[in-house]
Amino acid sequence: MIEGGERMKARQIRPNIHWVGAIDWDRRLFDALVPLPDGTSYNAYLVQGSQKVALIDTVDPTMTGVLMAYLEDVPVIDYVIANHAEQDHSGSIPHVLAKYPEAKIVTTPKCRDLLMALLLVPQDRFITVTDGETLSLGDKTLEFIYAPWVHWPETMLTYAQEDRVLFPCDLFGSHLATTEMYVANEGQVYEAAKRYYAEIMMPFHTIIEKHLDKLSGYRIDVIAPSHGPMYDKPSFIMEAYRSWVFGPLKNMVVLPYVSMHGSTQKMVEYFVEALIERGITVRQFNLAVTDIGRLAIALVDAATIVLGSPTVLSGPHPVVAYAAILTNALRPKTKFASIIGSYGWGGRMVEQIKGLISNLKVELLEPVVTKGYPKDGDFAALDRLADEILTRHRQIKII
Numbered sequence: 001m002i003e004g005g006e007r008m009k010a011r012q013i014r015p016n017i018h019w020v021g022a023i024d025w026d027r028r029l030f031d032a033l034v035p036l037p038d039g040t041s042y043n044a045y046l047v048q049g050s051q052k053v054a055l056i057d058t059v060d061p062t063m064t065g066v067l068m069a070y071l072e073d074v075p076v077i078d079y080v081i082a083n084h085a086e087q088d089h090s091g092s093i094p095h096v097l098a099k100y101p102e103a104k105i106v107t108t109p110k111c112r113d114l115l116m117a118l119l120l121v122p123q124d125r126f127i128t129v130t131d132g133e134t135l136s137l138g139d140k141t142l143e144f145i146y147a148p149w150v151h152w153p154e155t156m157l158t159y160a161q162e163d164r165v166l167f168p169c170d171l172f173g174s175h176l177a178t179t180e181m182y183v184a185n186e187g188q189v190y191e192a193a194k195r196y197y198a199e200i201m202m203p204f205h206t207i208i209e210k211h212l213d214k215l216s217g218y219r220i221d222v223i224a225p226s227h228g229p230m231y232d233k234p235s236f237i238m239e240a241y242r243s244w245v246f247g248p249l250k251n252m253v254v255l256p257y258v259s260m261h262g263s264t265q266k267m268v269e270y271f272v273e274a275l276i277e278r279g280i281t282v283r284q285f286n287l288a289v290t291d292i293g294r295l296a297i298a299l300v301d302a303a304t305i306v307l308g309s310p311t312v313l314s315g316p317h318p319v320v321a322y323a324a325i326l327t328n329a330l331r332p333k334t335k336f337a338s339i340i341g342s343y344g345w346g347g348r349m350v351e352q353i354k355g356l357i358s359n360l361k362v363e364l365l366e367p368v369v370t371k372g373y374p375k376d377g378d379f380a381a382l383d384r385l386a387d388e389i390l391t392r393h394r395q396i397k398i399i
């Protein structure tokens with residue numbers, strides 16, 4: 001591990017604009033919630049103008065040493081641009097401020113308040129900027145674009161006008177550890193960026209619509225996000241975002257479920273066959289073993305979600321409750337929902353799941369719940385639910 005006192009060579013993006021980030025190959029969980037199958041990176045950028053020097057964002061506090069090694073030969077930093085207060089980008093700010101006593105943090109008023117609360121930075125170290133304000137570094141000009149909710153309410157984007165580089169922090173990011181500066185394998189980055197969108201950005205998709213519209217007025221040659229590789233073809237990620245935000249729903253049922261003793265499992269197996277027969281795609285997730293990131297990806301454009309659960313201590317199985325809470329929080333565009341499952345003597349499994357997904361703007365289709373192992377009548381009810389889903393998908397013209 002790099003502890004500082006060592007030198008690292010910053011990687012040039014444009015003359016006097018360098019990547020000075022940290023690659024976290026081994027991290028496997030983010031925000032104590034999000035699985036990171038491919039690690040991640042925390043990208044910081046050094047912009048050296050003819051008069052002033054700015055550092056755009058920093059790195060996770062666990063990797064401060066890496067950033068400080070890049071800054072070993074940088075005698076002055078005038079401004080630390082804080083696009084976002086979350087610690088994976090702001091966490092090294094106190095170290096940078098300690099090394100550069102004259103440096104000021106440039107950010108939104110909301111971000112200043114959060115940084116004061118989270119990192120105990122004193123108020124006199126801040127300069128706040130308004131939406132659209134610019135900051136001259138001499139021959140380079142930084143423009144600040146307010147973009148709340150990507151991913152917290154305080155976020156902004158920074159645009160280097162002369163070089164046409166956009167630094168959007170979390171927006172357009174991907175959790176992907178790679179030595180490649182720019183997207184090399186489009187398929188791999190598409191998947192990682194979609195996972196990232198699903199987990200981090202999807203809850204705010206209506207606001208992101210407006211940000212995408214606003215950005216269409218900018219000439220952008222490079223997008224330099226704060227996680228994952230940069231985009232030297234910005235249209236790749238812009239078009240992907242447009243399709244996730246504005247694109248049509250798919251003729252697809254997402255089916256997260258769990259089963260302790262096989263009854264719900266049997267219902268799921270029968271139901272999946274019934275959906276396949278009707279020409280409907282299914283993404284089946286056994287929550288006992290699934291990576292919830294894959295569930296999140298499937299939710300980006302599925303028309304329907306059906307949750308499957310046994311009844312446990314009067315309610316849903318706790319892992320199904322978890323999936324329901326997560327789905328509710330991620331607010332996918334999903335239009336229809338239902339519940340299937342099993343019970344032994346009684347409980348409020350269906351009512352409780354309904355309560356847990358109350359934020360979803362979905363039409364709830366009649367649940368199918370069976371006492372114990374499913375029988376002919378239960379299979380018939382599952383057929384009816386599959387018919388109902390087919391009818392609804394036809395009504396919204398996705399089949």
Ligand SMILES: Cc1cc2nc3c(=O)[nH]c(=O)nc-3n(C[C@H](O)[C@H](O)[C@H](O)COP(=O)(O)O)c2cc1C
Pocket residue numbers: 258259260261262263264265309310311312313314315342343344345346347371372373
């Ligand atoms: C730990 C545990 C708690 C249970 N609690 C309830 C309950 O509160 N109400 C109920 O109707 N059934 C309860 N059951 C019975 C199950 O819901 C029933 O056996 C169901 O068919 C299991 O479905 P599965 O085979 O998909 O796991 C419980 C079973 C277990 C193992």
Ligand SMILES: [Fe+2]
Pocket residue numbers: 084086150151152170
């Ligand atoms: Fe964030």
Ligand SMILES: [Fe+2]
Pocket residue numbers: 086088089170226227
């Ligand atoms: Fe982040």
